Amino acid sequence: MNKEITGGCCCGSVLFKLEDDFENFFFCHCEQCRKLTGSAHASNLFTSPSNIAWIQGENKIKRYDHPARSFSKAFCKDCGSGLPFLSQSGKFLIVPAGALNAEPAKTLDAQIFCEEQAEWHKIGLKAMESEGFPK
Numbered sequence: 001m002n003k004e005i006t007g008g009c010c011c012g013s014v015l016f017k018l019e020d021d022f023e024n025f026f027f028c029h030c031e032q033c034r035k036l037t038g039s040a041h042a043s044n045l046f047t048s049p050s051n052i053a054w055i056q057g058e059n060k061i062k063r064y065d066h067p068a069r070s071f072s073k074a075f076c077k078d079c080g081s082g083l084p085f086l087s088q089s090g091k092f093l094i095v096p097a098g099a100l101n102a103e104p105a106k107t108l109d110a111q112i113f114c115e116e117q118a119e120w121h122k123i124g125l126k127a128m129e130s131e132g133f134p135k
Helices: 031-037 119-124
Strands: 004-008 015-019 024-028 042-047 053-056 061-065 072-076 093-096 110-112
Touching (some): 031 042
Parallel strands (some): 024 110
Antiparallel strands (some): 015 053
16 A cells, blocks of 8 residues: 655645555656746656545636647646646646655656757756755
């Protein structure tokens, strides 16, 4: 039996739990994922559609489905944090890794759509590391 893992949004309005049982874990560098996350890549875990129990705030979730392409995003109406959502095909529950309150057991399978990776991200991987804001 897999351990249970919890997650939620930044403001605490939405909380969920699920089994730490993920089929895939991808960093996606495509343009759409960069725009949806506002970051260098999406960090998404894929699991069974039934692998979620909403603890609170399910009514606070807003969903965006692109009208012409098969990509989506769910987020908290209050703080904008990315949240789990059912893929448009209904085959997977897609869980943004950053929405989890603990590290999943699943390790990264692949970085995908790397040809679309932002040049500033490639350069940034070589930048100085700091525990907080640099002094």
